[in-house]
Amino acid sequence: MDAAALILILGDQLDASHGALKEARPGVDTIVMAEVKEEASYVRHNRHKIAFIFSAMRHFRDALRKQGFRVLYYPYESGLPSLQQAVQSGLLESGASKVRCCEPGEHRLLRAMQSWQLTVPMEWVADDRFLASHEEFASWAKDRKQLRMEYFYRTMRRKYRILLDEDGKPEGGKWNYDNENRRGWRNRDTIPPRPRSDIDAITEEVIELVSREFPDNPGDLNRFYLGVTAAQAERQFTWFIENGLPRFGKYQDAMAEESPWLFHALISMYLNVGLLDPLNVCRRVERAWREGHCDLAAAEGFCRQVLGWREYVRGIYWLTAPEYATRNTLNADKPLPDWFWTGNTDLRCLQMALRQTLELGYAHHIQRLMVIGNFALLSGLNVQQVCDWYLAVYVDAFEWVELPNTLGMALHADGGFMASKPYAASGKYLQRQGNHCASCRYTPSTITGPGACPFNSLYWHFLHRNADQFDANARLALAMKNWQRKSKVDQEAIIKWADTELDRLLAPGRG
Numbered sequence: 001m002d003a004a005a006l007i008l009i010l011g012d013q014l015d016a017s018h019g020a021l022k023e024a025r026p027g028v029d030t031i032v033m034a035e036v037k038e039e040a041s042y043v044r045h046n047r048h049k050i051a052f053i054f055s056a057m058r059h060f061r062d063a064l065r066k067q068g069f070r071v072l073y074y075p076y077e078s079g080l081p082s083l084q085q086a087v088q089s090g091l092l093e094s095g096a097s098k099v100r101c102c103e104p105g106e107h108r109l110l111r112a113m114q115s116w117q118l119t120v121p122m123e124w125v126a127d128d129r130f131l132a133s134h135e136e137f138a139s140w141a142k143d144r145k146q147l148r149m150e151y152f153y154r155t156m157r158r159k160y161r162i163l164l165d166e167d168g169k170p171e172g173g174k175w176n177y178d179n180e181n182r183r184g185w186r187n188r189d190t191i192p193p194r195p196r197s198d199i200d201a202i203t204e205e206v207i208e209l210v211s212r213e214f215p216d217n218p219g220d221l222n223r224f225y226l227g228v229t230a231a232q233a234e235r236q237f238t239w240f241i242e243n244g245l246p247r248f249g250k251y252q253d254a255m256a257e258e259s260p261w262l263f264h265a266l267i268s269m270y271l272n273v274g275l276l277d278p279l280n281v282c283r284r285v286e287r288a289w290r291e292g293h294c295d296l297a298a299a300e301g302f303c304r305q306v307l308g309w310r311e312y313v314r315g316i317y318w319l320t321a322p323e324y325a326t327r328n329t330l331n332a333d334k335p336l337p338d339w340f341w342t343g344n345t346d347l348r349c350l351q352m353a354l355r356q357t358l359e360l361g362y363a364h365h366i367q368r369l370m371v372i373g374n375f376a377l378l379s380g381l382n383v384q385q386v387c388d389w390y391l392a393v394y395v396d397a398f399e400w401v402e403l404p405n406t407l408g409m410a411l412h413a414d415g416g417f418m419a420s421k422p423y424a425a426s427g428k429y430l431q432r433q434g435n436h437c438a439s440c441r442y443t444p445s446t447i448t449g450p451g452a453c454p455f456n457s458l459y460w461h462f463l464h465r466n467a468d469q470f471d472a473n474a475r476l477a478l479a480m481k482n483w484q485r486k487s488k489v490d491q492e493a494i495i496k497w498a499d500t501e502l503d504r505l506l507a508p509g510r511g
């Protein structure tokens with residue numbers, strides 16, 4: 001028989017059928033899990049994220065023990081500072097003759113683990129929870145001048161036969177129904193109340209621990225809402241299929257005063273730690289469509305996020321790590337204002353997105369991309385500081401997904417490597433997508449002068465100051481032309497106003 005292994009399971013690897021646990025043998029191998037300061041403090045994580053991970057780890061430990069595994073578990077209270085020390089203690093306790101681990105999701109940790117000096121060899125296993133391996137993605141990307149999600153997504157649809165007809169063609173005749181996913185929120189539909197998952201004794205204990213140990217981190221744990229087991233995640237997903245999916249498609253890009261969640265699935269955190277399986281959720285959504293439970297645009301929009309974007313950003317991350325994190329092609333270097341940590345700004349859409357982010361660790365993709373990210377892009381905020389902020393505040397943030405989404409997609413700091421245009425928008429777009437403007441002290445209909453929505457002048461400022469980089473971008477041609485059509489006098493007035501607004505909004509205090 002193969003020698004006994006000590007299997008390290010990280011806080012986002014809670015899936016017994018994949019990775020390092022796939023071939024684990026109860027009674028022979030030992031599993032080690034640890035809540036450590038190093039992982040809990042490398043950014044100022046949202047308390048929801050720490051509580052979610054610790055509670056999910058503890059529940060997973062118990063489930064493994066029920067299956068007959070020996071699990072060495074080091075809780076936060078035991079004071080182990082690092083994963084390396086946990087593995088060293090685990091080796092002493094188990095006497096195992098090798099360590100098996102699944103590749104971690106962040107380059108930072110991979111580098112650290114590769115430098116561990118252990119007394120036994122380390123055996124690496126690929127993270128096969130993802131639907132495209134590193135090799136597959138690299139081979140798809142090789143020799144392409146530009147990488148575009150849409151083509152990768154089609155490859156994945158074909159590979160897994162998702163939403164294809166019998167001839168292998170996309171259902172409905174089109175690959176992408178994005179233009180049916182953009183309806184703004186006009187209070188015409190009822191948003192169903194979202195059930196919270198039950199909080200048991202383990203989660204209660206973890207919430208107390210996190211409140212005590214992380215007093216300066218964001219996150220209101222009185223509002224803890226997350227499932228912490230595969231069964232709870234499954235119940236949340238079933239609720240989404242029945243209650244959210246039918247209207248998810250058309251309101252995918254909408255924003256509402258009434259709800260942080262609208263019709264979104266809220267499953268990214270479960271997918272990212274292993275409590276839900278990405279292929280399975282796509283197949284379930286496809287089945288719901290085939291049974292007439294939602295329209296094709298909703299099913300396709302959902303699968304595009306999971307099968308397309310999620311795998312695409314992970315591919316980009318590992319293809320370019322660690323160099324990608326240093327890119328800053330638009331030379332954005334203004335310090336992140338303090339109010340990103342409080343939500344104290346009068347821009348209503350930004351205030352709502354920031355506050356729910358800080359309080360709940362959640363904002364949906366349009367709030368992240370077109371409100372917070374858009375503000376950071378237009379204002380020229382420091383790329384690394386913005387990326388660190390995103391990594392800290394969201395429950396589902398791990399660098400493999402956060403970095404390309406923030407640096408590449410939101411900040412366009414990779415020069416268009418992963419997305420063909422910057423996602424820049426003025427107040428008009430924000431007004432169209434939601435109902436925040438009605439409660440805002442600014443108006444989206446003016447560009448300059450007191451009361452003008454700052455997104456307007458900042459939008460033109462952004463195009464003007466980066467004109468050299470954008471002149472050749474066909475997708476920005478119309479916007480650039482609109483800018484050039486303005487008289488010199490108007491242009492100067494807008495730039496001057498935007499400069500004043502930037503000084504005011506980015507000064508210490510309230511934004």
Ligand code: DLZ
Pocket residue numbers: 009010011012013034035036037039040041045049050053104105106109398399
């Ligand atoms: C995010 C996180 C936190 C807050 N704490 C732990 C921990 O104490 N122990 C652990 O094994 N994992 C934790 N994680 C998840 C890791 O940070 C994650 O595995 C890496 O960032 C790689 O994706």
